[in-house]
Amino acid sequence: MANNNKWARILVYAVLIYAVIYYLLPLYVMITTSVKTTEEIRTGNLLSLPMHITLDAWRKAWGTACTGVQCTGLSLYFWNSVRMVFPAVIISTTMGAINGYILSKWKFYGSEIVFAMLMYGLYIPFQVLLLPMAQTEGYLGIAGTTPGLIFVHVVCGIASTTLFFRNYYVGIPDELINAARLDGAGFWRIFFRVVLPMSLPIVMVTFIWQFTQIWNDFLFGLVFSSGDSQPITVGLNNMANTSTSVKEYNVDMAGAIIAALPTIFVYVVAGKYFVRGLAAGAVKG
Incomplete structure (x- = not known):
């Protein structure tokens, strides 16, 4: 044996x-x-x-590689993604936390229908949203800008962040919320003093999930940005498809690694919190 x-x-x-x-x-x-x-x-x-x-290929990919008609490397696109991803992640995570808190602990008439409609949004292909989202951005005057790209990612991320937080908050005993109510605490005081301090695992799950989804997105970056507002994924595609007399695979590989480094860093640093958050109830429901 x-x-x-x-x-x-x-x-x-x-x-x-x-x-x-x-x-x-x-x-x-x-x-x-x-x-x-x-x-x-x-x-x-x-x-x-x-x-x-x-490291010549790395230096060229960052600062002098051609990405279409310009030969300024990926640095501009990289910082565009940085300016776009952090506001989008913070806003979508915050809204998801508030929505999940309401839908789990402050239910109202029709809240289940609202939750079902939000969940329906998870199954809508992004391609279906391109035209109505473009029209909405045109009405708001933010088409082709970094704020416009942030708006798109926030709207498309609310469904998933709400699902994560709602399913996590369902596991918090209602007795804690009721006790806080008896002590005179209101909606926001309970959220900030009772619920939020217990939310670190799910906050890390949502942060990593949203960061990865938004940083690696190519479709929205291609459609809803232009010129100096394009993210790193679009810049990498432009660099790889720019015709030159000699195909520089080393530069393309260096650019691909540069584009992937932030998500690799996030998973290396915070990956254990992601696993803990999933185990703590992020995918239960």
């Missing part, structure tokens, strides 16, 4: 190691290619280590 358990563990570890290698192989190729010279990429093997490490 012990011998069987030993071989079973070996098999499990072998499968896990294979999965890790298979999953990380594209990242390995991207990193090694980004620090090779163009000549080495042409003559070398895709999986070979760089003979001479150089």
Whole structure:
């Protein structure tokens, strides 16, 4: 029996190691290619280590690579995404927290219908929203701007953030809310003094979820931004599709890693809180 358990563990570890290698192989190729010279990429093997490490491709991707008619690299697009993603994440998370609090602890007549309608929004393809959202932004005078892009992501993120917070707050005992009411606490005092201090796990889940979704979005960035307001995903696409006499794969790989670094950083730093938040009830309902 012990011998069987030993071989079973070996098999499990072998499968896990294979999965890790298979999953990380594209990242390995991207990193090694980004620090090779163009000549080495042409003559070398895709999986070979760089003979001479150089960061020229990174510098070019950040500051001088052509992204269409301009050759200013990805730096402008990167900071556009930074200016867009943090307000969008904060606003959508805040609204989701308030909505979830109301729909779980301050129910009103028809609240279940409101919640069902919000959940219906999760299943609407984003492509269906493009025309009405463009018309709305035109009426508001924010079309093709960073505030307009923030508006789109907030509207499209409210359904998911509300679902996360509502399902989490359902697990908070009603006795806590009722006791606070008996002590004379009102809507906002209960929210800030009782509910919000217990919300760190779900706040981290929602923050990571929204940050990833918004930072990596390409569709809305392409449709609802223009010129100097385009995000990093659009800039990366422009750089990869810009025709040059020599295809610089090292620059493209460096640009792809630059675009992915913020989400990688968020998951590395806060990934454990994401798992804890899910386990604490973020997907229960």
